Amino acid sequence: MLDNCKENYMLSLDSNIHEMPVVAVDLETSGAYPIGNEICEIGMVRYQNGKVVDEYQSLVKPTQKMGSAVIKIHGITNEMVEYSPSIEDVLPIVHNMLKDAVVIAHHAPFDLGFLAYDFERYSYDLPQMPALCSSLLSRKLFPEAPNHRLQTLIRFFELEQGVAHRALDDAVACLEVAKHCFDKSEPATLKNLIAIQAKKLSWDSYSIDALRRNAVLGTLVDAIEKKQEVKIDYEKAKGVSRGRGLKPWGIVRNPDGDYVNALCLRDNKNKRFYLNKIRETYSSSSFESEDS
Numbered sequence: 286m287l288d289n290c291k292e293n294y295m296l297s298l299d300s301n302i303h304e305m306p307v308v309a310v311d312l313e314t315s316g317a318y319p320i321g322n323e324i325c326e327i328g329m330v331r332y333q334n335g336k337v338v339d340e341y342q343s344l345v346k347p348t349q350k351m352g353s354a355v356i357k358i359h360g361i362t363n364e365m366v367e368y369s370p371s372i373e374d375v376l377p378i379v380h381n382m383l384k385d386a387v388v389i390a391h392h393a394p395f396d397l398g399f400l401a402y403d404f405e406r407y408s409y410d411l412p413q414m415p416a417l418c419s420s421l422l423s424r425k426l427f428p429e430a431p432n433h434r435l436q437t438l439i440r441f442f443e444l445e446q447g448v449a450h451r452a453l454d455d456a457v458a459c460l461e462v463a464k465h466c467f468d469k470s471e472p473a474t475l476k477n478l479i480a481i482q483a484k485k486l487s488w489d490s491y492s493i494d495a496l497r498r499n500a501v502l503g504t505l506v507d508a509i510e511k512k513q514e515v516k517i518d519y520e521k522a523k524g525v526s527r528g529r530g531l532k533p534w535g536i537v538r539n540p541d542g543d544y545v546n547a548l549c550l551r552d553n554k555n556k557r558f559y560l561n562k563i564r565e566t567y568s569s570s571s572f573e574s575e576d577s
């Protein structure tokens with residue numbers, strides 16, 4: 286099975302993107318980070334052979350109530366999702382639609398991070414095809430755009446205006462922006478588009494289970510899920526800062542370097558701490574002293 290996946294992947298790299306199964310995805314969520322936050326709406330549009338062949342949209346009921354700040358962003362209230370299916374209920378549909386397709390999203394690392402986390406939580410294999418980002422592609426292919434936010438690109442390309450920050454409308458817009466990018470790329474192959482976006486977006490790069498298996502980072506993942514403080518030894522230019530207390534908000538898996546966003550308890554400031562510089566992690570209950 287794995288050999289067949291690899292063979293299909295290699296054949297697909299030189300295929301015309303318009304002929305391949307492509308799924309544009311957009312998520313609305315209860316927060317910025319997949320660990321400790323949840324999907325509250327998903328929209329998907331499947332495109333193949335030059336036309337839309339399927340679409341899917343569903344609100345999703347998070348296990349925790351959403352806060353007012355995030356509700357102001359997407360307009361999805363706790364009352365709206367009260368009787369919606371759980372993420373476990375919708376994942377079979379989502380996984381079936383994505384598993385053999387090239388996924389594209391606007392700021393794709395965000396969407397891949399949430400989906401990979403939930404796929405792993407419920408024992409689904411991560412898709413094998415590489416992903417594309419319409420934000421990265423549009424930056425390279427349409428540098429003359431005022432900026433590369435999705436709503437700006439909708440106006441730039443004179444696309445039909447849907448409801449901003451609603452998943453299906455944003456997925457449709459993402460696909461339309463992507464099609465402009467496909468048309469401008471030459472040749473319009475998956476291999477060339479990956480080269481144009483200049484960042485490798487593979488599903489495995491967003492695996493949280495891979496971090497759990499890491500002796501140092503597994504403790505950090507556990508602390509985020511349990512909303513606990515943690516202490517780390519962190520490599521800096523002048524040496525290792527030991528016992529730095531953090532209140533971790535979430536992990537960002539990023540092609541430019543994975544990091545944890547956290548409140549640094551020593552400085553009382555929110556900071557990024559890159560995972561490749563964390564030398565040791567201690568649960569707050571097992572570490573008593575702090576050495577700066």
